Amino acid sequence: MLKIAICDDQPRELEIINKYIKEYLDGHILDAEMKKFAHPDTLLTAMETESFHLYLLDIVMPMVSGLELGQSIRRISREAQIIYITTEPGYALDAYAVNPLHYLIKPVEKRALFSVLELALSKVDSGKEITVTVKTKEGLRTLSTGQIACCEYKKHLACYTLIGGEQVETTTLACGFAEHIAPLLRDARFLSPHVSFAINMSRVEKLAREGFYLREGGFVPVSARQHAAVRNAYLNYRLSREEN
Structure with missing residues (x-):
């Protein structure tokens, strides 16, 4: 089963991204489990006991930035796909230090997200x-x-x-x-x-x-x-x- 983690400290943005991903999964009849995290600390705690195939992360968040969160993910897994979603295009160069799959700017366009999801799922080995x-x-x-x-x-x-x-x-x-x-x-x-x-x-x-x-x-x-x-x-x- 495909496992997806979404982390964004803005409730509205978190719900929009979650809604778009659910729509994509339903449209492609994919078996997946999605978990939403409103704070990076809660995702870090979850990562102590479970792993995800795909992470969608905001960059500007309290306490732990999305860049630091990405570094923590990379210490656990080189295979996980990371997609950054943020209002700050200036962080794009720094973000690539953790080898993300893509970088999307808010407000996220559904078509752009679907395109990135298609690329991400082509690289995920969840079925095996x-x-x-x-x-x-x-x-x-x-x-x-x-x-x-x-x-x-x-x-x-x-x-x-x-x-x-x-x-x-x-x-x-x-x-x-x-x-x-x-x-x-x-x-x-x-x-x-x-x-x-x-x-x-x-x-x-x-x-x-x-x-x-x-x-x-x-x-x-x-x-x-x-x-x-x-x-x-x-x-x-x-x-x-x-x-x-």
Whole structure:
């Protein structure tokens, strides 16, 4: 499902943008979830536990500007599409530091927004989102691959690190770890650099000789035997994202 976040501190503008996007989605029969945020802090809080495919952001907002918000989004995801919507054309050059898809000036013209939405959705990979359901001590938990930064095998358990740092630990696995992570590896973002790990390559902060450093603060080693193959797979992933 496509997930869209709209952030604007002006209630009227927020409702207009929301109305236009809903009209576009209904007209194209697209399955999507939209969330409105009247303050950047509330969006930042939401981003601790969930991710969005598309962000539409005002630039001039209290406390945290849209430019700062865009930088926070980029620390979480290089793949998310960002569209800036503002009354201030002078910020356009600064805005491109976070590689936004487009920059629209208020009052937003519906036709211009629809055109940008069409471009954004052509770049979003929401239809390929894979989910895994795991058994924990608290019960069943369904996770989307977009939520997962890393999965590690520990003492017959699988420990998931989610975007934002939350840890989800399964009960004892009823199968081998390789079989357990097979659904994750069907997602092009995922790689198994070691028999005890699967990582989301979009969450990599740095690749060093000894392994991957993740944005969530963790470290994932690379098997010496697989080092060349893993390095090439990661570089190919990065190149493919830059081309897109």
